[in-house]
Amino acid sequence: MDSIYLFSIDLEDVRFQIKDGRRYRERVPDNTRRYLEWLRARNFKCTFFAAGDVAEAYPSLIEEILEEGHEIGCHTSRHIPLDRQTQDEFKKDLEANITALRKAGVQKIRGFRAPIYSLTAATAWAYRVLKELEFAYSSSVLPAKNPFYGWPEFGPRPKNVEGVWEIPITVARFGPLVIPPAGGVYFRVLPKFLVLREAKKFVGSGRPLVGYCHPYDIDTEQERFMNPDIGDNRFYNYLMYYNRKGVFKRLDAVIGKGFTVLPYCEYVKMLEA
Numbered sequence: 001m002d003s004i005y006l007f008s009i010d011l012e013d014v015r016f017q018i019k020d021g022r023r024y025r026e027r028v029p030d031n032t033r034r035y036l037e038w039l040r041a042r043n044f045k046c047t048f049f050a051a052g053d054v055a056e057a058y059p060s061l062i063e064e065i066l067e068e069g070h071e072i073g074c075h076t077s078r079h080i081p082l083d084r085q086t087q088d089e090f091k092k093d094l095e096a097n098i099t100a101l102r103k104a105g106v107q108k109i110r111g112f113r114a115p116i117y118s119l120t121a122a123t124a125w126a127y128r129v130l131k132e133l134e135f136a137y138s139s140s141v142l143p144a145k146n147p148f149y150g151w152p153e154f155g156p157r158p159k160n161v162e163g164v165w166e167i168p169i170t171v172a173r174f175g176p177l178v179i180p181p182a183g184g185v186y187f188r189v190l191p192k193f194l195v196l197r198e199a200k201k202f203v204g205s206g207r208p209l210v211g212y213c214h215p216y217d218i219d220t221e222q223e224r225f226m227n228p229d230i231g232d233n234r235f236y237n238y239l240m241y242y243n244r245k246g247v248f249k250r251l252d253a254v255i256g257k258g259f260t261v262l263p264y265c266e267y268v269k270m271l272e273a
């Protein structure tokens, strides 16, 4: 099996990240179930990186994900980027994330994803915490310059850092931009032929295509509001809603290139073999 697509869902509810966010309609369970259906119909298992507050709000959704045989990893407790936490705060936050997931029925927790790929050279202390809390892997690095977070020096390949495997998100060059072709907003906004061109490079390469989506990435009925991670930038907020209706078609087109979707923990077993 040499064409692996490490598709993943970052399971978070943006309403919990903004002031009075619960005045907006609840959308996460329905949208997550649409991903579950999509995965079930194709007989794929993947990884859901779940924030603690989501596990607390929707424990039965976590159960549904587990029942379908998917992996669940951590995405911090309250979706606070790592550079806004100290090492001690991060450890406490992650412990709370683990507790929330365990309460919802998750037994094995092996993986972590930092909010907004906020694991960079400046927050590399996070690997020590991950090792202490017995995480096997992280998928938290965007190995390029980025307006938000990025760690270009890390390089594109999975690497063991202080006993924890880091599986960086796949990036590709488009003119002056180096961005993730299979990640959330970029996956929706890039012209489809470019996404497919980049995906094809991984077919038969032995290297995994690493990508992610959020519940909101497929949500065409969500109320419009400014998203917390990108501040008040109107252009970025416009992109947040762009082409959500096309996501499943694009996912199918990528899969059609000959990929198998695997949970990250299965891929880590291959790295360790």
Ligand SMILES: [Zn+2]
Pocket (backbone or CB within 6 Å): 010, 012, 075, 079, 114, 115, 116
């Ligand atoms: Zn996130």
